[in-house]
Amino acid sequence: MKLKYFSHSAFQITTADNKKILIDPFLNGNPTSPVKEKDVNADFIVLTHAHGDHIGDAFNIAKRCNSLFICVDELANYCKSKGYQAHNMHIGGGYNFDFGRLKFTIAHHGSLTPDNHYGGQPAGVVLSIDGINLYHTGDTGLFLDMKLIGEMTPIDYMLLPIGDNFTMGIDDAVKAVEFVNPKIAIPMHYNTFPIIAADPYEFKKKVETLGKKSIVMDYGQEIVLS
């Protein structure tokens, strides 16, 4: 399984049997993304919440690739109302897809669509694919229940925001890593805009002080997960 980072909270997972899962594909309007919507394909599109910097180009990609949306119920219904296919889920629930298992977790944030529809609760997502557990927290503040998420599913890779203002900043994110106890922490949701400027290497250093590992992914970089 491979993980590619487009910047902000946008990632693409490619499974061992070449299924492509996009998470929060904010590309065309994203000043830090090295790729545009037309360069990216997806069998599945996971949206953590409805904000424009997470829905991003999801609809154009889904139209071109006939992708299946996976979201919490209200946001899935919103996708269906626009004519797309979606699998409705909700917080705390998991489902075994043909690429692996996906479970939604709580996140503390908002979720209004760019055209002012309620997107349901914002969420994080735990993916279990090819024997690897990956937790994308979505946009969230720090919360103690993260400990439970890490207890119920030992996390290999944790993707979490460090940009502050709308989400956790660096110090709260470091505490989140302590709570979840992943093998590797990967920072996201920083430096896309001046208001979320943050130094990912300061985060990495502080995570390493805990005796834990962190990888700062370059924009456009793809890594093999093991």
Ligand code: NI
């Ligand atoms: Ni948001």
Ligand code: MN
């Ligand atoms: Mn955001």
